[in-house]
Amino acid sequence: MEAHKLRGVMYGLAVVVPVIMLLQNLVLGATDECVYSGIINLGDSNSDTGGSSAAFGQAPYPHGETFFHAPVGRLCDGRLIIDFIAESLGLPYLNAFLDAVGSNFTHGVNFATAGSIILPQTRTLKQSGFSPISLDVQWAQFNDFHRRTQIFCQKESIFQELLPKPELFSRALYTIDIGQNDSTSSLFLNKSTDQVKAVVPVIMDQFKNIVKDLPLAAFTYVDVYSVKYNLFTQTKKLGFKESLKTCCGYGGKLNYDKDVVCGATKKVKGKEVLVAKACKDPSVWINWDGFHYTEAANKYVFDQIVGGSFSDPPIPVKLACHRH
Ligand SMILES: *[C@@H]1O[C@H](CO)[C@@H](O)[C@H](O)[C@H]1NC(C)=O
Ligand SMILES: *[C@@H]1O[C@H](CO)[C@@H](O)[C@H](O)[C@H]1NC(C)=O
Numbered sequence: 319m320e321a322h323k324l325r326g327v328m329y330g331l332a333v334v335v336p337v338i339m340l341l342q343n344l345v346l347g348a349t350d351e352c353v354y355s356g357i358i359n360l361g362d363s364n365s366d367t368g369g370s371s372a373a374f375g376q377a378p379y380p381h382g383e384t385f386f387h388a389p390v391g392r393l394c395d396g397r398l399i400i401d402f403i404a405e406s407l408g409l410p411y412l413n414a415f416l417d418a419v420g421s422n423f424t425h426g427v428n429f430a431t432a433g434s435i436i437l438p439q440t441r442t443l444k445q446s447g448f449s450p451i452s453l454d455v456q457w458a459q460f461n462d463f464h465r466r467t468q469i470f471c472q473k474e475s476i477f478q479e480l481l482p483k484p485e486l487f488s489r490a491l492y493t494i495d496i497g498q499n500d501s502t503s504s505l506f507l508n509k510s511t512d513q514v515k516a517v518v519p520v521i522m523d524q525f526k527n528i529v530k531d532l533p534l535a536a537f538t539y540v541d542v543y544s545v546k547y548n549l550f551t552q553t554k555k556l557g558f559k560e561s562l563k564t565c566c567g568y569g570g571k572l573n574y575d576k577d578v579v580c581g582a583t584k585k586v587k588g589k590e591v592l593v594a595k596a597c598k599d600p601s602v603w604i605n606w607d608g609f610h611y612t613e614a615a616n617k618y619v620f621d622q623i624v625g626g627s628f629s630d631p632p633i634p635v636k637l638a639c640h641r642h
């Protein structure tokens with residue numbers, strides 16, 4: 319865990335410690351490409367494919383406009399890093415565990431919700447602004463999902479076409495992408511930078527406790543923080559035009575107003591009119607809505623990490639099932 323360093327401030331307020339962990343359970347010859355039968359993800363909005371929308375209300379248009387052409391539970395104009403990972407492995411996009419309508423979990427499941435944190439959350443979404451579905455809750459949900467799919471898979475029924483086979487759990491790629499809001503939530507409580515830094519070991523201990531519960535897995539730590547940091551320090555060089563300015567928002571120097579966020583509407587002569595709209599070409603913007611990355615930024619991060627250059631051990635996703 320020594321690779322985590324607090325090195326910057328993003329969006330003016332968030333000291334971030336995002337982490338992607340890939341765990342895999344299968345051990346092959348060291349150079350064989352892994353065959354993942356599915357993906358199991360835990361995380362926050364950076365990998366939320368519908369959990370938060372299912373639990374707390376659908377993210378509105380123009381979320382989803384670039385790729386899905388409709389809102390699809392992602393806080394983004396298009397695909398997330400987890401979607402690019404799924405595509406690269408030839409697997410379907412992940413449905414959210416919490417999404418009761420139309421979900422198909424044969425090739426994986428997603429427990430992430432926007433605003434989830436690593437430390438146990440004790441307050442409601444309204445009170446804190448952060449999801450009550452913190453990492454410990456997602457872990458409990460995963461265990462329940464694991465236990466109950468085994469029971470339902472024995473039954474001759476529609477569930478066989480909707481739930482994973484028992485073998486999936488030992489042949490899945492497990493990804494955990496979380497941590498961005500742990501430090502933000504402390505800052506919202508008006509803690510000083512030093513006080514926030516002091517909480518980091520506590521956060522990492524909780525993270526370790528949960529990850530430790532998969533003792534036979536092969537682990538890869540992916541430093542997405544460095545990649546995301548590059549987006550802000552080398553914006554133009556990487557082909558982007560805007561970094562901190564919000565693509566989908568309203569007002570002010572940064573096109574961001576916390577009370578008029580992406581998708582906000584107002585009534586004009588009895589009609590709902592979109593006030594916080596998206597910029598013309600999100601593909602050259604990094605900051606989608608003031609909190610989340612554009613599809614273009616997510617694609618950049620995926621391209622950087624897929625080969626293993628930011629991983630410890632430094633192996634590509636396709637070889638991450640091997641233990642080192
Ligand atoms: C951080 O929290 C804010 C709400 O305070 C939320 O909109 C955002 O999605 C969260 N970010 C992540 C990465 O979960
Ligand atoms: C669920 O998805 C799998 C893989 O894409 C597919 O084979 C299966 O038929 C789907 N189930 C249903 C009920 O559509």
Ligand SMILES: *[C@@H]1O[C@H](CO)[C@@H](O)[C@H](O)[C@H]1NC(C)=O
Binds near residue numbers: 506507508
């Ligand atoms: C933090 O400080 C601001 C400005 O002084 C104040 O408005 C806000 O209520 C404080 N927040 C908390 C959680 O104490």
